[in-house]
Amino acid sequence: MAEHSETHVESAQLRRTPRFAAFFAAGAALGIVVALILTYAFGDGQISESTGATYSQSQVFGFLLLGCVPAGVALGGLVALVFDRALGRKSTTVRIERERVEETD
Numbered sequence: 001m002a003e004h005s006e007t008h009v010e011s012a013q014l015r016r017t018p019r020f021a022a023f024f025a026a027g028a029a030l031g032i033v034v035a036l037i038l039t040y041a042f043g044d045g046q047i048s049e050s051t052g053a054t055y056s057q058s059q060v061f062g063f064l065l066l067g068c069v070p071a072g073v074a075l076g077g078l079v080a081l082v083f084d085r086a087l088g089r090k091s092t093t094v095r096i097e098r099e100r101v102e103e104t105d
Contacts, residue, residue, distance in 0.1 A: 005101045015091035018083045027076020028069050035064035 039061040047054050055063075 003101055003103055005099055008098045008100070010096045010098070011093055012096055013091050014094045016087045018080045018087070020077065020080045023076040023080035023083075024073050025076070027072035027074070027079075029072070030075070031068035031070070031072025032065065034072065035061060035068040038064050038068070 039057055042060055
């Protein structure tokens with residue numbers, strides 16, 4: 001059996017990137033925590049000045065989630081973009097060597 005080998009050398013840019021989904025999830029979790037803190041800061045059973053209605057703490061928590069979670073996701077995405085830009089400057093060039101071996105009968 002004879003072997004025939006062929007080598008091909010290329011170069012490529014290698015750079016690290018953040019995992020955006022992890023930053024989005026962390027931002028959403030931060031939004032939930034902020035909504036929970038703000039819910040207890042407003043108190044229970046207060047009458048709204050604009051509508052005259054009384055809202056429970058669970059309703060206030062739900063209303064605050066509508067604003068805090070998207071804001072947290074946006075903040076997480078912004079932090080991920082900043083990390084992406086900072087890490088993008090530190091790219092390196094690597095050498096890729098690919099060898100193909102064929103057996104001939």
